[in-house]
Amino acid sequence: MSRFLHIAESAEDLVLQSHMQRELGRRTGTCFQRCVGMDAANAMWSTTFDIDQKHGSSYHQRFQDFLKTMQKQNCVIGGAMTDVKGDRMLTPSQQEDPDLFVHIHRRLPNGGIVLRGAKAHQTGTLNSHWMIVMPGAALKEADKDYAVCCAIPIDAPGITYIYGRQSCDLRAMEVGNEIDQGNAKFGGQETMVCFEDVEVPPELVFMDGEVEFTGLLVERFTAYHRRSYVCKAGLGDVMLGAAATVSDYNGTSKASHIKDKLVEIAFLNETIAGTALAASYGGKPTPSGNFLPEILMANVCKQHVTRMPYEIARLTQDLAGGFLVTLPGDKEFSHPVAGALLEKYMKAKKGVTVENRRRILRLIENMTMGRNAVGYLSESMHGAGSPQAQRVLIARLMDLEAKKKLAKHLAGIVE
Known part of the structure; x- marks a missing residue:
């Protein structure tokens, strides 16, 4: 099993993660773009369990099933948390355009959902197989439609990726100019990920409106990720x-x-x-x-x-x-x-x-x-x-x- 798909079962597991992450930084000299998925998986594991304990839902079992599939197929998971945010002084539901935060545009009769919005600064999403979408802040009842967690394949219909520019990026396109690239072996990229009526089936939905758990999820994810x-x-x-x-x-x-x-x-x-x-x-x-x-x-x-x-x-x-x-x-x-x-x-x-x-x-x-x-x-x-x-x-x-x-x-x- 990939260590990036492993759920930490002890403090020693967390220590081993840290040693692995430092070592990969040494070997690449850049962001190796796997940590967000690992940290999202660990945060989702405990948060879905807590939601089920309060509401009697089945999110935790859904997430377990999803993660087992990822482990068996050795998939790369990206994590999508950062919204484009619009006016930072307004809550998601107060924005002039509701799509400035990723939200549930409508709910399907089968229990699935349809997403709209955009996530910014997405490191590694474009070279992953799946992404886990999460809210980026603690939310209140008025923002219920923004309290959503789900898994989406990277090539799902309705997703558009817009690639960000980087300083000196064109050097990588110059044939035979390895030296001027500085690091010709490894580099990273970021994208804006736009969701335009992206359908998510019920078995891949892990939070749907449980606003009281959004702050807990963000706190746990950031503990792992920081x-x-x-x-x-x-x-x-x-x-x-x-x-x-x-x-x-x-x-x-x-x-x-x-x-x-x-x-x-x-x-x-x-x-x-x-x-x-x-x-x-x-x-x-x-x-x-x-x-x-x-x-x-x-x-x-x-x-x-x-x-x-x-x-x-x-x-x-x-x-x-x-x-x-x-x-x-x-x-x-x-x-x-x-x-x-x-x-x-x-x-x-x-x-x-x-x-x-x-x-x-x-x-x-x-x-x-x-x-x-x-x-x-x-x-x-x-x-x-x-x-x-x-x-x-x-x-x-x-x-x-x-x-x-x-x-x-x-x-x-x-x-």
Whole structure:
């Protein structure tokens, strides 16, 4: 069975997920686009169980049947949570256009549903087999039609995918220009997914109007997914390696201030990994039996991720030097006049080829400014919820009154 289709049955399972995610980040240098489906499956497992306990519905059995099929067929699942949202100050039902949040447009006589709306920033959906659609926020009774969870095949009638642009994306289309791509082996993509009267049969519907469980689902999904940003520690390992390599090539690796910057990169990167592992080791069972990461530490992990990759990128660019942004293109190096001049004047440390210097500079460019900066920087900021979303959870869970009691006790304050 694919580990991305496995339901976590212990804290150790969560820890193993974290190690896997970091390792895949190391091997790809980008977002490998599998975590959303894994986290959605685990969140849906426990939430459908809780809905059934209250309402006597059969969502949990439906979801089990669906997941067993995915496991047997080894399917890739994407997760679709983020709505396009429209006016952020209005609830879904208050929007001028009801389709600005995915919703049930109508219910079918057989118990199925018809969806309309759009999901934004969908990482990996286009190269999945199925997607799990979920609400993106806690909802109230007026927004009942927006409280929907279901599974949909990627090629279902009525779905349109609109592909997003990325910095330097056309380099991937240049024949024979592997070096300028920076990372010619791996990259990611995001799409807007538009639902225009998409029919979902009843056996693939896992929530239909149970608004009181939307907040719980979002909280559980984000606990898994914010912890899953341990993958950025894997990308950070690549960045540390790139920073060290470019320093070697420049002949500066023995300088004390260079060593100190490399230590700083490692320190920042291991902080991300440490908080993710803490969230995993602190996992507790839900009533359904699967394990949920410790919510506070999961949000602390993601809050670090909104900041530390940017500082790691800054330090790596510092160590790379100006050629990071003034390096001529690959064609210039094969030009009859410019090529010889570039080979002469772009030499660095003795024994280092100009081509290898170019390659490491392009990798750093790719991860800090190019296509894979989407996965390492912008996604670190906004993926799994923008920074304030984590701060809301941290504020709720930091138990300030208990901390005040500790301080007052030691200070001898009696109130």
